[in-house]
Amino acid sequence: MANFPSKLAFASFLQYAPRARSDPSELSRDVTYAVKQDGLVGKLRIIDFSAQRLSEEIGSHPFLKHYFNESVTLVPIPRSSPLVKPDALWPPLRICQSIMARGLAANILTCLQRSHSVQKSSTAPSGQRPSPRNHYDSVQVAERQLLTPKAITLVDDVITRGSSFVGLIPHLQETFPSVEIRCFALVRTISSGDIEKILDPIEGTITYNGFELHRHP
Amino acid sequence: MSHRSFSLQDLLGPLNEVELKHAPKTLFTAGDTSLLDEGARVSIVGSRKASPEGIRRASKLASALVKNNMVVVSGLAEGIDTASHTSAIKDKGRTIAVIGTPLGQVYPKQNAALQELIARDHLLISQFPAGYPVQRKNFPLRNRTMALISDATVIIEAGETSGSLSQGWEALRLGRHLYITKSIAENPSLNWPEEMLGYGAKILSDDTLEEFFDFLPLRSPVRLNGELPF
Numbered sequence: 317m318a319n320f321p322s323k324l325a326f327a328s329f330l331q332y333a334p335r336a337r338s339d340p341s342e343l344s345r346d347v348t349y350a351v352k353q354d355g356l357v358g359k360l361r362i363i364d365f366s367a368q369r370l371s372e373e374i375g376s377h378p379f380l381k382h383y384f385n386e387s388v389t390l391v392p393i394p395r396s397s398p399l400v401k402p403d404a405l406w407p408p409l410r411i412c413q414s415i416m417a418r419g420l421a422a423n424i425l426t427c428l429q430r431s432h433s434v435q436k437s438s439t440a441p442s443g444q445r446p447s448p449r450n451h452y453d454s455v456q457v458a459e460r461q462l463l464t465p466k467a468i469t470l471v472d473d474v475i476t477r478g479s480s481f482v483g484l485i486p487h488l489q490e491t492f493p494s495v496e497i498r499c500f501a502l503v504r505t506i507s508s509g510d511i512e513k514i515l516d517p518i519e520g521t522i523t524y525n526g527f528e529l530h531r532h533p
Numbered sequence: 534m535s536h537r538s539f540s541l542q543d544l545l546g547p548l549n550e551v552e553l554k555h556a557p558k559t560l561f562t563a564g565d566t567s568l569l570d571e572g573a574r575v576s577i578v579g580s581r582k583a584s585p586e587g588i589r590r591a592s593k594l595a596s597a598l599v600k601n602n603m604v605v606v607s608g609l610a611e612g613i614d615t616a617s618h619t620s621a622i623k624d625k626g627r628t629i630a631v632i633g634t635p636l637g638q639v640y641p642k643q644n645a646a647l648q649e650l651i652a653r654d655h656l657l658i659s660q661f662p663a664g665y666p667v668q669r670k671n672f673p674l675r676n677r678t679m680a681l682i683s684d685a686t687v688i689i690e691a692g693e694t695s696g697s698l699s700q701g702w703e704a705l706r707l708g709r710h711l712y713i714t715k716s717i718a719e720n721p722s723l724n725w726p727e728e729m730l731g732y733g734a735k736i737l738s739d740d741t742l743e744e745f746f747d748f749l750p751l752r753s754p755v756r757l758n759g760e761l762p763f
Contacts, residue, residue, distance in 0.1 A: 330763065334747055342751050347762055349684070349750040353708055354549040357762050361547060369763065395708075397733030405551045405708030433731050515763035 318452045318486040324522045326531075327383050328475060328504040329370055329515070336510040344514045348503050351473050354410045363407070366502055367414035369515065374420070377517040383500050384420035389465035391488065393472040393480050394430035394455055396446075407473040411502050415471075425465065427491065428484060429458045445476070448524060451483025457491050468497045475501035477529040478522035504531075536563050536636050536663075544569060545682070551707055555677045557660035561636050563652035568604055568627050569682075573749035576606040576679050576704075578697040579613030579689035587613055587690040590714060592620035594687060594737075599626025601746050606631065606683050608675060609648055609657075611641055613689045613697075618647060622655070629656045631682060633675040634667045658682070676700035684749055685710035687737055690717050691725070698725055705732050712737035712745060 332348040333341035349355065350362035357365075374380045392408035399406060412424045434446040434454050446454075468488060472480060481499040488497050504518075523530045541556050542548055544566065548556055575598050577591050595605045595617045605621035607614040609630040621628040630651045632640070636659045639645045651657050660678050661671060673696050680686055680703040688711075691697040704711040711729065715738040718726045730736070737745055 339756055342753070343756050343762055346750045346752055346756075349748070353684075354551070356546045358757050358759075359546050360762070361549070362762070365761075395733065397731065400702060400705040400732040403551060403554060404706045405549070407708065410549070433733060436733075513763065 318449070318483075319489070320448050320452075320482050320524060320526075321485055322524055324478065324481060324485065324499060324524075325519060326475065326478060326481060326499040326501065326522055327380060327517070327519045328501045329366065329373075329380075329517050330503045331506050331511050331514060331516045332474070332503045333506045333509065333511045336506075338510040338512070340513055341510045344511060347514055348474060351411075351503055352407055354405055354407055363410050363502075364414050367411070367418055367420075370415065371418040371420060373515070373517060379519045380517060383469045383498050384415060386419070386422055387466040388421045388469050389463075389467065390416060390421045390424045391428060391468055391470050392424070392426060393470060393484060394428050396430070396436045397433040398430045408471050411473060412471050421469070422466070423463075425463070425468075427458050428455050428487060430454055431456050446479055446483075448479050448483030448529070451480045452486060455484055455487060457487050464492060465495055468492065468495055470497060470499045472499075472501040474503045474505060475531065476505045476507075478524075478531045479529055482522060482524045482529065504533075536561055537566075538562075539566075541681075552681055555703065556681055557674075557678055559660070559662070560678075561659045561662065562656060563636050564654065564656040566656060568629055568656045570752075572602050572604050572627070572752055573684045574604045574606050574629065574682060575749070576683040576686040576700065577613065577617035577689060578607060578676070578679070578686060578700055579691050580695055580697070581611040581613075583612035583616070583690060586716070588616045590716075591616040591689045594689070595620035595626070595628075596624050597742065599624040603746075603749065604629060606679060608632065608672075608679060609644055609651070611644075615644060615647065618651065622650065627655060629658060629682070631658045631675055631679040633659075633661070633671040635659055635661045635663045635665050637663055638667060640667060672696045673699040677703040680704040680707060680709060683709065685712065685745070687712045687714070688717070689714055693723065693725060701725075701729055701734065705729065705734065710735070710745075710748065714738070
């Protein structure tokens with residue numbers, strides 16, 4: 317029986333306003349699209365650029381050091397659908413690799429695998445977004461884990477409400493009962509209003525009462 | 534018609550490892566390569582022997598893309614492809630044709646004038662050098678390249694053996710948006726739609742059209758203006 321957390325801390329580094337029309341908001345749409353495709357904004361490969369900026373900003377935002385340091389194991393969140401081929405694009409893994417390449421983690425553990433598809437939160441109508449239970453039921457821990465991490469940061473590309481974090485943390489807690497687990501999303505969605513800047517590192521909370529999720533900020 | 538050749542990276546910028554796997558080394562172009570610089574690029578693909586309803590859907594989607602300042606990409610084949618290009622041109626939009634022959638050859642012959650128009654006023658792309666034999670196997674290779682060039686692919690209608698399916702699978706492998714129309718998703722005689730939906734394809738209908746546009750890039754070079762994004 318999965319024990320879903322009722323309150324969870326998370327960090328994110330960038331923000332994204334999908335429907336707003338200021339210049340930073342519209343640019344944030346291209347940035348987020350590029351994160352999800354491991355693509356470019358201008359000539360910049362945006363995941364690598366973001367990881368570079370993260371390494372530069374970490375000293376100014378000390379909370380990020382809890383999420384990224386030489387003791388942390390990064391665990392990428394699976395895509396919302398199973399990978400069509402083993403070499404298919406997996407953006408959270410690419411984010412982990414890029415962060416790891418900058419010496420901000422000990423290793424990467426690809427232990428969570430999606431067994432069947434759930435609707436993407438970012439593109440689903442609000443009433444049809446997958447619940448934490450949907451995420452939990454559609455993901456398996458890949459194999460018996462020989463390595464016990466000192467600390468885990470669960471990494472996603474974009475956070476909407478935080479359903480995947482709440483749904484997948486029980487898998488990690490069941491697999492690594494005494495290990496501290498944190499959650500990081502490179503980009504957070506701002507559902508209404510404009511943004512003035514894209515880079516805005518924050519630490520926030522996700523609350524879950526068994527029915528509804530609320531993310532702050 | 535003057536032809537130019539580019540490495541794919543010169544044309545599209547540096548590629549990631551997943552993109553590099555099936556990317557041709559060289560692309561041959563005729564027309565305006567600046568069509569690759571601005572606006573989302575959406576492929577509309579489907580059957581050569583399309584139904585009237587399929588033709589209508591392809592034309593309607595191409596018009597909607599033009600209205601949203603997006604670039605219509607297709608393969609200059611009969612049926613859905615032809616309808617998509619001609620609708621984009623009629624609505625004064627921009628279109629890219631990715632063809633399965635060298636630039637100097639035409640297939641099918643009846644699209645010679647359309648190919649010439651696209652090469653002159655829009656953008657014609659081929660991965661096949663002059664003199665390369667035109668073979669059946671060129672077309673699925675062309676479809677993979679079209680998936681790579683496009684931010685999203687929409688399959689309007691396609692049978693179980695359609696070349697459009699190779700584009701759909703490649704789009705999923707690349708992590709690009711893949712949409713299939715509601716009518717084929719609900720067609721009980723087809724197996725591929727359900728399989729693709731299981732790997733992340735989405736259904737495009739009037740209800741989801743707005744969401745479809747919302748999650749494509751705007752890609753305005755003016756907005757970045759040479760500066761770093763953050």
